[in-house]
Structure formats: structure tokens, C-alpha cells
Amino acid sequence: MNTSLSSNPCVSSAASRRAVPSTLPTLMAASSLIVVGLVVAPHARGADAAEANWPRWRGPLANGVAPQGDPPTSWSETENVKWKVKLPGYGTGTPIVWGNKIFIQTAVPTGKKVEAEKQGAMLPPASVFGVPQTPQAPPPPPGGGGAGQRRRPGGPGGPGGPGGRGEKPSEVQRFALLAIDRATGQTQWEKTVREEVPHEGHHPSHGWASHSPVTDGQYIFSWFGSRGLHCYSLDGQLKWEKDFGKFRSAAGFGEGSSPALFGDTLVVNWDHEGDDFIAAFDKNTGKELWRQPRNEKTTWTTPLVVQVDGKPQVVVCASQRIRSYDLATGKQIWECGGMTANVIPSPVSGFGIFYAISGFRGNSLLAIKLGKTGDLTDSDAIVWRHGKSTPYVPSPLLYGERLYFLAGNDARLSCFDAKAGKPLIDAEPLTGPSGFYASPVGAAGRVYLAGRNGTSLVIKDSDKLEVLATNVLGDKFDASPAVVGKELFLRGHEYLYCIAQK
Numbered sequence: 159m160n161t162s163l164s165s166n167p168c169v170s171s172a173a174s175r176r177a178v179p180s181t182l183p184t185l186m187a188a189s190s191l192i193v194v195g196l197v198v199a200p201h202a203r204g205a206d207a208a209e210a211n212w213p214r215w216r217g218p219l220a221n222g223v224a225p226q227g228d229p230p231t232s233w234s235e236t237e238n239v240k241w242k243v244k245l246p247g248y249g250t251g252t253p254i255v256w257g258n259k260i261f262i263q264t265a266v267p268t269g270k271k272v273e274a275e276k277q278g279a280m281l282p283p284a285s286v287f288g289v290p291q292t293p294q295a296p297p298p299p300p301g302g303g304g305a306g307q308r309r310r311p312g313g314p315g316g317p318g319g320p321g322g323r324g325e326k327p328s329e330v331q332r333f334a335l336l337a338i339d340r341a342t343g344q345t346q347w348e349k350t351v352r353e354e355v356p357h358e359g360h361h362p363s364h365g366w367a368s369h370s371p372v373t374d375g376q377y378i379f380s381w382f383g384s385r386g387l388h389c390y391s392l393d394g395q396l397k398w399e400k401d402f403g404k405f406r407s408a409a410g411f412g413e414g415s416s417p418a419l420f421g422d423t424l425v426v427n428w429d430h431e432g433d434d435f436i437a438a439f440d441k442n443t444g445k446e447l448w449r450q451p452r453n454e455k456t457t458w459t460t461p462l463v464v465q466v467d468g469k470p471q472v473v474v475c476a477s478q479r480i481r482s483y484d485l486a487t488g489k490q491i492w493e494c495g496g497m498t499a500n501v502i503p504s505p506v507s508g509f510g511i512f513y514a515i516s517g518f519r520g521n522s523l524l525a526i527k528l529g530k531t532g533d534l535t536d537s538d539a540i541v542w543r544h545g546k547s548t549p550y551v552p553s554p555l556l557y558g559e560r561l562y563f564l565a566g567n568d569a570r571l572s573c574f575d576a577k578a579g580k581p582l583i584d585a586e587p588l589t590g591p592s593g594f595y596a597s598p599v600g601a602a603g604r605v606y607l608a609g610r611n612g613t614s615l616v617i618k619d620s621d622k623l624e625v626l627a628t629n630v631l632g633d634k635f636d637a638s639p640a641v642v643g644k645e646l647f648l649r650g651h652e653y654l655y656c657i658a659q660k
Contacts, residue, residue, distance in 0.1 A: 229601060242656075263335055365412075461473065475505050494533070599638065
């Protein structure tokens with residue numbers, strides 16, 4: 159569930175994809191993105207290598223596209239499965255691929271138990287992910303305050319256990335980073351980054367490993383939120399690590415944003431039910447370069463790095479404001495209102511436009527012209543907007559001049575002309591998948607959609623909905639796919655599949 163932009167091995171989007179009082183990030187964000195003054199492109203060093211790999215959760219261009227990818231169109235348990243391996247523990251972060259290695263993050267139950275602690279009143283989960291909504295509103299924060307005010311941890315309805323229950327987790331989890339051989343599926347090395355009882359639970363639809371790591375081909379940066387940021391060499395040697403304390407997600411529904419990497423700068427966003435911030439670090443040493451306070455509700459989206467007039471900005475979508483910061487200094491450049499609550503999808507960018515999207519208790523898609531400063535809310539910087547059938551968890555796919563996105567978490571697909579905002583496919587139903595947390599990916603003129611029930615669709619990259627294949631596997635998929643060369647990597651609830659022509 160899983161997540162950043164730049165066509166470089168150095169910009170991670172993230173993620174994932176997590177949810178708030180109702181979600182997760184599996185989750186969960188232009189094409190060769192170069193447009194009038196905007197270049198969403200890789201750092202010169204390693205750009206070609208990045209495009210030949212899948213270095214972050216939304217791919218080498220941070221838009222879901224594998225520019226050198228050409229995987230099979232059809233597969234099943236008996237067709238075009240190069241290998242299938244059972245993974246330890248559980249996670250919904252995207253497989254990250256560089257060279258002959260696949261990197262996977264997971265949380266593994268150890269069987270060690272501690273006594274569970276009760277946390278006060280139960281917080282009713284919202285009607286999302288199939289969880290029925292209770293008619294009773296959550297209690298106000300301590301000291302009064304009405305609807306819409308931010309609740310901090312410690313009061314009624316504080317962090318709960320899995321499913322929003324008022325019971326803390328009681329089992330020790332082993333948070334691990336795995337390096338898997340791309341040719342065989344065998345584990346090359348495994349590192350335990352932390353072993354502890356999580357301080358809060360998660361939504362029942364995902365687990366404690368919804369973040370995706372990011373790599374530049376030299377280091378792999380493993381991000382587990384409350385379990386810290388860890389830098390390893392590709393052969394598994396720990397270089398540095400940092401701790402950020404305890405992330406307090408809304409309703410105790412868990413974490414899921416991924417870091418963004420551009421050049422030598424690694425960016426982490428920390429929007430939760432406590433003191434928020436965005437911070438940048440030197441990727442080589444872990445030294446903090448800058449930190450800016452924020453005032454937001456929990457978000458699960460991943461920051462996106464864009465270049466405007468040759469200068470990189472890091473942009474974060476959130477419920478109250480979309481904000482852009484100078485990557486070098488952390489100084490805020492512009493902001494814009496207009497998102498819904500519980501922002502999970504990662505943004506994308508191209509043609510000098512930044513596409514922000516969200517879909518919980520409302521629908522919002524804003525196409526914002528880059529290059530301006532200040533408050534852009536309802537200004538002429540909004541090139542076009544759309545107000546229905548936008549995604550809750552899955553991130554959009556920007557493939558050439560087409561912007562693809564799903565409706566809520568449902569099996570309904572839209573496709574827009576990304577420049578003009580013209581609908582080409584308008585929330586058309588898809589037959590087969592029960593719904594989606596995974597984000598669509600694009601390769602070789604095709605769009606790949608991995609469904610929650612194990613049914614995946616391959617459609618033609620076109621102005622009209624044309625299904626090329628319906629493929630069924632015996633696992634369920636919430637993690638977003640990765641495409642490298644002629645291989646498609648699908649991470650299920652139990653297995654990791656390598657799909658390749660046989």
C-alpha cells in the first residue's frame with residue numbers, strides 16, 4: 159500500500175499508500191516530463207540506469223511508467239510465472255528493483271507476546287475498505303473542540319489496535335528488509351532493522367510494512383516510519399540510521415508514506431496526530447539538512463520532487479494544503495487548498511503541470527501550473543479540475559499525455575487528456591477485479607491493473623477502454639506492481655511473483 163517525482167533513481171514517491179481513519183497506503187504517484195520550464199527528470203548521473211530499474215514505489219519516473227518495460231500481457235498460475243516465492247510476514251510496500259536485486263520490506267510476527275493494554279474509548283472506523291460506518295461521530299478532543307478540529311493522541315478515541323480497536327498490539331514484530339535474487343526468487347540477505355511491539359495498530363486491510371524503500375543504485379534506504387530510517391549498501395551493510403519517534407496515525411490505522419530521493423537529498427514527510435514536519439537529509443551521511451514544521455492531519459501520500467526553471471522543489475499533498483518547498487533550503491514556495499480528507503494517492507507531474515488527487519468523502523483532481531508562488535487556491539494557476547470518481551488509495555498513472563485513475567477503491571477507471579482536462583474514459587466499470595488498492599502501471603503501450611481479489615487486467619493505452627487480457631492468480635494484491643524489462647513483479651498477501659514470458 160505504498161509514496162515523489164523525477165525520472166531519476168533518486169526520487170522516491172511513496173508511497174504508499176496508507177489510509178487514515180479509514181485506510182492504508184499500499185500503497186500508495188511525468189512521463190519524460192519536460193515542459194516549459196519544468197523538468198521532472200533524473201539527475202544526470204544514473205538516469206539511464208534508473209529507467210532500466212524500478213528504484214521507488216511509483217517507478218523510475220515517479221508516475222507509474224516503466225519506459226523500458228515490456229512484460230507479458232497474459233499469465234496464470236501455470237502460464238508465464240518465472241518463479242513464485244512465499245514471503246515471510248506481511249507488507250504492502252512495492253517491490254523495489256535494481257540490477258539483480260529485488261528489495262522487499264515486511265513485518266514478521268515473532269510469537270513473543272506482551273500483555274495488551276486498553277486505550278480508552280473505541281474509535282469508530284469510517285465507512286471505507288468495506289468497514290461499515292457507525293452513525294455516532296467520534297468524540298471531540300480533550301478540552302472541547304468541534305467537528306473538523308484535529309484530535310491529538312492521548313484523549314478519547316486515541317490510537318487503537320488493528321481495525322481501530324481500543325487495544326494495543328501485544329506481539330513483537332520483526333521489521334525486516336529483504337534482498338531477493340531477481341533471477342531465482344531466493345533471498346540473498348535479510349536485515350532486521352527493528353524488533354519491537356508496535357505502539358499502535360493498523361487498519362485491517364494492511365499491516366505494519368506499507369512503506370516502500372528507495373534506492374539510487376548505491377544505497378537502499380529502508381523507511382519504516384516509527385521504526386526509523388535505515389541506509390544500507392546493496393550488499394546489506396548498514397551505513398547509518400535515524401529515529402523519528404512514534405508516529406500517531408488517525409484512528410490508529412497505521413503508516414504508509416515513503417521517502418523521496420533526489421540527487422543527494424532524501425526527504426521524509428511526517429504528518430500525523432502530533433507535531434508535524436517535513437525534513438531533508440544528506441543521503442550519504444544521514445545529516446539533517448533542514449526541517450520545516452507543518453500543521454496537517456495524518457497523510458499517507460509520498461512527496462514528489464519536480465524541477466521548475468532548473469530548481470528542484472519537493473511538493474506534498476495533504477488535506478488542508480498542498481505545499482511546495484525549495485529542496486535546497488526547505489523554504490515554502492507555494493501552497494494550494496482543495497484536497498479532500500485522508501490524502502493517500504501520490505501526485506504526478508508533466509507538461510509544466512502538477513496533478514494532485516484525492517477521493518475520501520469527496521472528490522478532487524487539481525491540475526496546477528508550476529512556476530508560480532504564494533497561495534494558488536482558486537487562482538489562474540489551476541489549469542483544470544475534476545470533481546468526481548477520484549481515487550481514495552490508488553495513485554494515478556501519467557502515461558504520455560493520458561492521466562489514468564480509479565474511482566475510490568472500486569473497479570471503475572477514468573482516463574483524461576492530461577493537458578486539456580478532457581475526459582476520454584469516464585469512470586467505466588472493469589469486469590473481474592473486486593476493487594483496487596494497487597496503483598496502475600504502464601509499459602509497452604499497455605496499462606496493468608492488479609486487483610485485490612487476484613484478478614489483474616491489462617488494457618491498451620488508448621482513448622477508449624480496451625481490455626487486452628484478464629489474468630487470475632491464487633493470491634490477493636494490494637501492493638502496487640513493479641515492471642523491469644520483460645518482467646512484472648507482483649507482491650501478494652503471501653507470495654512474490656515474477657511474471658515473464660516462457
